[in-house]
Amino acid sequence: MLESKEQVESAYGLSISAVKSCRAGYILDTDAGRKYLKPCQCSESRILYVHNAKQYLCDNGFTSLDTYCLTVDGRPYSVIDGRLYLLTPFVDGHECEFGDDGDAVRAAYALAAMHKAGKGFKYEGSGDYAPNDLGRISESLSKRYDEIIRMRRKAERERGAFDYIYLSCVDKFIALAEESLDLIRGPEYQRLNEKTAREGGICHRDYSYQNIFIKGQTATITGFESCGQEIRIYDLVNLIRRKMRKCDWDITKASMLLEAYSGLEPLSRDEIVVMKAMLLFPQKFWRVANRYYNSRRSWAQRNFSGMLEEVIDEYDHHVRFMRQYDTLF
Secondary structure (H helix, E strand, O other): OHHHHHHHHHHHOOOEEEEEEEOOEEEEEEOOEEEEEEEOOOOHHHHHHHHHHHHHHHHOOOOOEOOOOOOOOOOOOEEEOOEEEEEEEOOOOEEOOOOOHHHHHHHHHHHHHHHHHOOOOOOOOHHHOOOEOOOHHHHHHHHHHHHHHHHHHHHHHHOOHHHHHHHHHHHHHHHHHHHHHHHHOOHHHHHHHHHHHHHOOOEOOOOOHHHEEEEOOEEEEOOHHHOEEOOOHHHHHHHHHHHHOOOOOOHHHHHHHHHHHHOOOOOOHHHHHHHHHHHHOOHHHHHHHHHHHHHOOOOHHHHHHHHHHHHHHHHHHHHHHHHHHHHHO
């Protein structure tokens, strides 16, 4: 990066006094304040979409995010040595620790504020590049259910250590998946998709700890490169699921997050039903088994057997939570 310092300075009209590696990019001390520069795998049209979404959020009062710095010719990205780079203000603070109640509550409130500010967003930029994932949750869960069934047949043929563990528990996870699919195929999900398509909005789609920075009482959201048009509870479900895995699916912790979110952005009855469907699906069970059967390396069996046993240990807590779910509202 040091050899490209002059290119960065020229692109952004900055003077850089120090460069330090940080995560997947670089912290730059500049005459315009501390900045963060990172390479980007996105296309130019994708970056323009994200930039437009961020500007919409800022214009509607949500400023706790990493807006893109513009180059001297007004672009939200630069091209350095043939690669696309993004420059943002450096976000100070620690990565969100979902095991910490305070961090999780601040993340929930920031998410509600982001969703609130994003209402009405519809991209009309050049090329009409608007990533639309509406309707795909049902398709994705159905596909994963089919994969769980296929992996059961594979386990019955192979009969290794992992296969025996998988076969010992797969039926009860299949039952959870079927309950989830029954709900997601109901009218509520279709209504939510239609409402979101009609009204517009911004869904982050990667609301994970490394994209949420906490300083004091404020959570700053970063990593918008995956954002797009999707029902907003996609983000909320991801947040709740991550918190639940840190507390044995304690219903009181979920209530705490929902209170922080819905205090600013109340949830509709349709959203409550679809959230239940999404939380019911045995996501981690599918992911561990899918990774194992797609890796098949000699070292994988012991590692993945341990991960699968962790998922099994979580099952009772998960089921208890889902049986109590309706009491949250």
